[in-house]
Amino acid sequence: xxxxxxxxxxxxxxxxxxxxxxNRSAEMWGDERLRATIGAGSANALATKIMxxxxxxxxxxxxxxxxxxxxxxxxx
Numbered sequence: 001x002x003x004x005x006x007x008x009x010x011x012x013x014x015x016x017x018x019x020x021x022x023n024r025s026a027e028m029w030g031d032e033r034l035r036a037t038i039g040a041g042s043a044n045a046l047a048t049k050i051m052x053x054x055x056x057x058x059x060x061x062x063x064x065x066x067x068x069x070x071x072x073x074x075x076x
Contacts, residue, residue: 010046010074012038017066021054029057043074 005011014034021029037050047070054068 005075007075010038010043010072012046012050012070012072014070015067017064017068018050018054018070020066021058021064021068023057024059029054033057043072046074047072 012034019029019031019034023029033053034050037053038046050070050072051068058064
């Protein structure tokens with residue numbers, strides 16, 4: 001399947017460490033929260049927003065349990 005990548009489109013690539021980040025109750029952040037977070041804005045602002053929400057969800061400091069990698073590309 002292919003689809004044109006037109007101006008205004010945003011592509012978010014991420015490892016499972018983003019969506020599988022668990023909070024203190026062992027509940028994962030999940031795909032639904034990621035989809036809800038993705039919206040309008042620049043690629044830099046979106047990556048920062050997602051990572052801030054994941055860190056807040058986690059609720060602890062220090063290195064994550066799993067790798068957390070994300071690439072956000074936006075066609076302007």
